Every structure is written in structure tokens, then in C-alpha cells.
Amino acid sequence: MLCKGHEGRLENVRMTKWVPDEELMLQVRAGTSESLGVLFDRYQKRLFNFYSKMTGNRTVSEDLVQEVFLRLLKYRQTYTPGTPFRAWVYQIARNARFDQLRKQRPEAELSAAREGFTLPGDPAQRRQESSLLHQALLQLPEEKREVLVMSRFQDLKYEEIARLVGCEVGAVKVRVYRALQELKESFRRLQASGSARALNAAGEKQNLPRGAGHGL
Amino acid sequence: MDCDRIAEMMPDYLEGALSHEDASQIEEHIEQCAPCRDTLAVWNELAMLPEETPRPESRQRFEAILAAYREGRSSTKGIREPQRSLVPVWAFANRSLGLAAGLACAIVLMTGGFLAGRYTDGSDAGSRMELAAMHGELTNMRQLVVLSLLQQQSATERLQGVSWSTQETYADPQILAALLHTLRYDTSVDVRLAALDALSRHGNQPQVRAGLLDALQPQQSPLVQVAVIDLIVDLRDTQAIAELQNMQHDVKLNPAVRERAQWAIRKLS
Numbered sequence: 337m338l339c340k341g342h343e344g345r346l347e348n349v350r351m352t353k354w355v356p357d358e359e360l361m362l363q364v365r366a367g368t369s370e371s372l373g374v375l376f377d378r379y380q381k382r383l384f385n386f387y388s389k390m391t392g393n394r395t396v397s398e399d400l401v402q403e404v405f406l407r408l409l410k411y412r413q414t415y416t417p418g419t420p421f422r423a424w425v426y427q428i429a430r431n432a433r434f435d436q437l438r439k440q441r442p443e444a445e446l447s448a449a450r451e452g453f454t455l456p457g458d459p460a461q462r463r464q465e466s467s468l469l470h471q472a473l474l475q476l477p478e479e480k481r482e483v484l485v486m487s488r489f490q491d492l493k494y495e496e497i498a499r500l501v502g503c504e505v506g507a508v509k510v511r512v513y514r515a516l517q518e519l520k521e522s523f524r525r526l527q528a529s530g531s532a533r534a535l536n537a538a539g540e541k542q543n544l545p546r547g548a549g550h551g552l
Numbered sequence: 553m554d555c556d557r558i559a560e561m562m563p564d565y566l567e568g569a570l571s572h573e574d575a576s577q578i579e580e581h582i583e584q585c586a587p588c589r590d591t592l593a594v595w596n597e598l599a600m601l602p603e604e605t606p607r608p609e610s611r612q613r614f615e616a617i618l619a620a621y622r623e624g625r626s627s628t629k630g631i632r633e634p635q636r637s638l639v640p641v642w643a644f645a646n647r648s649l650g651l652a653a654g655l656a657c658a659i660v661l662m663t664g665g666f667l668a669g670r671y672t673d674g675s676d677a678g679s680r681m682e683l684a685a686m687h688g689e690l691t692n693m694r695q696l697v698v699l700s701l702l703q704q705q706s707a708t709e710r711l712q713g714v715s716w717s718t719q720e721t722y723a724d725p726q727i728l729a730a731l732l733h734t735l736r737y738d739t740s741v742d743v744r745l746a747a748l749d750a751l752s753r754h755g756n757q758p759q760v761r762a763g764l765l766d767a768l769q770p771q772q773s774p775l776v777q778v779a780v781i782d783l784i785v786d787l788r789d790t791q792a793i794a795e796l797q798n799m800q801h802d803v804k805l806n807p808a809v810r811e812r813a814q815w816a817i818r819k820l821s
Contacts, residue, residue, distance in 0.1 A: 369618055376614050384606040398610055405614055409621055413708065413742040414749075416715055438811075466600040473601075487567070488598050494567065509563035516562075520594040 357421035365412045375421070376405055382490065383429055389485045390433060392474050403432045426492070426500050430482075437478070465527075472523035480515035487512050553581050558588050566595055702730050707740040714746040723754040732763035735780075736770065744776045748783060755787040765795055774806035781812045785819045793820055 357378065363371040380401055387397035407428050415424060473481060483501065486492045487508075494512070498505045558581050564570050565578050582589045701713025714734065717727050734747040754760050764780055764787075771777045784792045799805055799813040 369621055372618065373614075376611070380606055380610060380614075381603075384610075385604050388604045389601065394604070397604075398606055398613075401606065401610065402613055402617065406617055409617070411742060411745075413711055413740075414746050438808075462600065465597075466602070469594075469597060470601055473598075487563075488595070489601075494563065509560075512563050512566075513559055516591055516595055520591050523594055523597075524590070 358417070358419070361408075361412070361415050361421050361424070362417060364408065365415050369409065372405065372408060375408070375425075379425060383425070386429060386485060386490055387433070389470075389473065389489055390478075390481060392470060396436070400429070400432050400436060403436075404429050407432060423496065423499060426486075426490075426496075430500065468526045469523055472519050472526055475522050476515055476518055480511060480518060483508055483511045484515040484519065553577055555581075555585060555588055558582075558585075562588075562591070698727055699730055702734055707738075707743050710734065710738065710740070710743045711746050714743065714750050718750050718753065723757050723760075725759060728754060728757060728759050728763070732760070732767065735763070735776075736767045741773050741775060744771075744773065745779060748776065748779055752783050752786070755783065761787065761789050761791070764789070765792055768792075768795060768799065774809045777806070777809045778812045781809070781816045785816045788820065790820050793817055796820075 355374070357375060360371040360375050364375070383401045383404055384397050387400045388394060391397055391400075404425065408425070411428075473484070476484065479501075483497055486497050486500075487494065492500075494505050494508045498508045501508065558578060561570065561574060561578055565575060570578070582592055698713050698717045701709050701716060704710055704713070714731065717731060728751070731747045731751050735744050735751065738744045738747065751760050751764070764784055768777065768780050768784075771780065781796070784796075796813045796817050800810055800817065802810065805813075
């Protein structure tokens with residue numbers, strides 16, 4: 337095939353703009369690995385934000401995103417037509433996270449949690465509040481934090497979350513509500529005790545959910 | 553409306569899935585109830601957490617992975633998958649893909665003919681019986697296709713066989729035996745994992761539970777071993793504990809597998 341250069345690539349981008357995720361994944365499955373680039377552009381930021389809210393650590397989050405796309409390539413043959421790509425990629429993303437949790441020592445995540453996230457250029461007060469809120473989020477048990485992050489930041493519907501975590505929709509709603517209550521309590525507590533002491537008290541429970549997946 | 557009722561409705565409210573009437577009820581309550589108001593405030597404050605943008609290097613790293621993958625793929629091009637030397641346990645003559653495709657066609661044709669018949673015959677008792685018989689035949693045909701696809705040389709076709717097997721809700725012992733054989737002996741990890749997924753739908757069958765135990769030890773891939781252990785835990789199969797205890801202390805096994813076995817024992821006991 338002739339090399340079409342920059343224009344050719346632009347043309348490809350234009351052409352793939354309207355191709356559904358599922359179609360692209362089927363192309364990857366059939367050996368057209370270039371199509372994975374389009375999926376990467378569509379999902380990288382979303383997944384990065386999922387992980388950054390879950391771990392509070394940029395480097396770990398970036399590594400996990402790479403891991404997800406590597407697994408998409410490795411296990412492309414197990415993608416079955418008709419499976420919504422979004423559900424599949426989140427399943428893989430969750431499994432990558434569980435594997436990372438299993439491998440890491442608890443202290444690693446703790447120190448990562450202290451890093452927090454800050455908005456450059458934000459007023460100091462707001463920055464501190466946002467950092468405390470993220471601290472509080474990181475203190476939630478994994479299972480509760482996950483459903484909260486998925487519903488609040490990832491625009492996933494309760495039905496989708498239920499399928500992902502393998503429980504009833506009602507159970508997801510209860511879990512989201514409880515997570516929010518728990519978050520409220522620890523956030524207000526952190527605010528009351530002041531940021532300095534709060535940072536030292538930051539901790540994360542490491543409860544691995546049951547049936548952590550197939551290690552995809 | 554009390555706080556308990558609000559707790560029930562709040563998640564739908566947050567998702568914007570409540571009717572106008574229900575939403576107003578929640579808002580009314582929230583105006584008067586400080587704790588519920590605070591819960592909603594924290595949900596809104598979560599918007600403070602910034603949306604993060606990954607560094608541009610991320611894309612480059614991904615490109616590198618992709619390039620490495622393409623290189624690996626082109627260097628293995630032309631190498632055929634090794635001939636499978638293991639004889640399947642189920643007695644079934646070796647069939648070519650041509651036959652499998654033919655069977656698939658036959659199913660399509662039969663379904664077509666059956667639908668046509670339905671329009672002309674109406675829905676009397678006779679045709680219902682015919683329908684049942686047809687369905688039985690269809691199931692058998694599909695089983696034949698599955699069994700023959702599972703024996704193909706190409707991993708893609710075997711994967712296709714596994715996925716065909718999941719179209720039946722009824723657990724045919726012969727199909728289950730074939731899937732268990734695939735789980736244990738297939739040369740491709742992808743196919744073994746897919747077979748495991750298919751089997752997980754029939755976890756209540758004693759044949760499957762016993763088969764999973766058999767497949768645990770001789771399994772070559774730690775990935776598959778971990779997946780089998782996870783399924784055993786999901787099935788709450790406490791009979792597996794003894795086997796898991798052996799694995800936990802088996803130094804020949806991958807450390808991740810031993811660790812997973814240990815985790816499973818804790819979950820099951």
C-alpha cells in the first residue's frame with residue numbers, strides 16, 4: 337500500500353470519527369491494531385480520571401491506563417461481538433486495578449494518597465478543600481469508592497455499574513448512598529480537624545471485593 | 553417524608569431519574585432537614601475535584617506498545633499453530649471446518665423453513681409438537697457445530713465454538729465435557745479463558761465443579777489458574793478447599809497462584 341502520509345492519516349481520522357467503539361474493537365480483534373489508537377483517544381482521559389480518583393496518584397493512573405490498552409490487545413480474541421465496548425473496557429479496567437492492589441504494599445497507596453490533587457491557579461482555600469475531599473474519598477473502602485466514582489465522575493448508569501460489579505441495581509443504589517454518607521462524615525471530620533493533622537490521618541482500607549475477576 | 557424514604561430515593565434523584573413530583577418532594581424535605589441537605593451538598597462539592605488530563609507522553613507510550621505489538625506480529629506471521637496432539641476425550645470423528653460451516657448453514661435453512669411452516673400451519677397442537685421436535689433437532693445440530701468447532705486448529709474457530717456453546721441455556725453433558733477438555737488442554741490461553749467463562753454459567757452442575765478441580769493443578773498458565781480459583785470462590789465450592797490447601801504449599805506453582813489459593817481458602821472457610 338502507498339504511504340499516504342499526513343493527509344492519509346487525517347483522512348483515516350475523519351473516516352473513523354463515526355465508527356462505533358464496538359466496530360473498532362472488532363477490527364482490533366481481526367488484527368487491525370491501528371483501530372486501537374482511535375479507542376485509546378476516546379477512552380484514555382476517561383480511564384485516567386477513573387484511576388486518578390480511585391488512587392490519588394498520577395503515575396499509577398497512567399500506568400494503569402497503559403495496562404488496560406495492553407490487555408485489550410492481548411485479550412482481543414475474547415471480545416465477543418454484541419458486547420458493549422464500554423462495559424468490556426471497564427471490566428478490564430477494574431481487573432487491572434484489582435491486580436495492582438494485590439501487588440502493591442498498603443503503604444504505597446497511603447503515601448500516594450497524601451500526594452492529593454491540586455488545581456494550579458486555584459484560590460488556596462478552594463485548593464485545600466478539594467484536597468481534603470479527595471482525601472476523604474480515598475479513605476472510603478474500595479467497593480464504596482468505586483461505585484461513587486463510577487456514578488459521579490464516569491457517567492455510568494446504575495444498571496451499567498450493577499452489571500460491572502455483579503450485583504442488583506438496588507444494591508448499587510444503596511451502596512452509592514452509603515458511600516456518600518460515609519464520605520460526608522469523613523470529609524466534615526477532616527475539615528474540622530484541620531488539614532495538617534488530617535493528612536497524617538489519611539488512610540485507605542484495602543478491601544478486595546469478592547470475585548475480583550479473571551485477571552484480564 | 554422521612555429521611556429513610558429520602559435515602560431510598562436519593563440515588564435516583566442524583567441520577568436525575570425521578571419524576572418532577574418525586575424530585576420536588578425530596579427538595580422540600582431537604583430544605584427542612586440539615587443532615588440530608590449536607591449529604592446533597594457533599595455530592596455537589598465532588599464537582600470541585602478537577603478533571604485530570606493525562607500527559608502527552610501517555611500517547612507516545614501507547615504508540616510504543618502498539619509498535620512492539622505489530623513487530624511481534626509480523627515476525628510470527630506464517631508460523632502455524634502447532635498441531636494439537638491431544639486426543640479429545642469425547643468420542644467424535646474428526647470433522648473439517650467445511651462440515652461445521654455446512655451444519656451452520658443447515659441450521660439457518662431449517663430455521664427459515666420452520667418459520668415459513670409456522671405461517672402456513674397456524675398454531676394448532678400438531679404444529680406445536682412439530683415445533684418442539686424441530687427445536688430439539690436444532691439443539692442437536694448446534695451441539696454438533698460446537699463440538700466440531702472446538703476441535704479446529706485455529707484458535708479463532710475454537711473461540712467461536714465456545715461462544716456458540718453459550719447460546720444454549722440447557723447444559724448438555726457432552727458440551728460441558730468438551731468445554732472442560734478445552735479448559736484443560738487447549739493450547740491458547742484465550743480459548744481456555746473463554747471456555748471457563750462459558751462453564752461459569754453452569755457452575756451448579758456437579759460435572760462442572762468436579763471438572764474445575766481437575767483443571768486446577770495441571771494448568772500451565774497462572775492467569776487461567778487464578779481465573780479458575782476465582783470461579784471456585786464465586787461458586788462457593790467448599791469441596792475445593794483441600795485441593796487449594798495443596799496448592800498453597802506447592803513451591804512449584806507461581807507465587808501469585810499460591811497467594812490466590814490462600815485468599816480463596818480464607819473466602820471459603
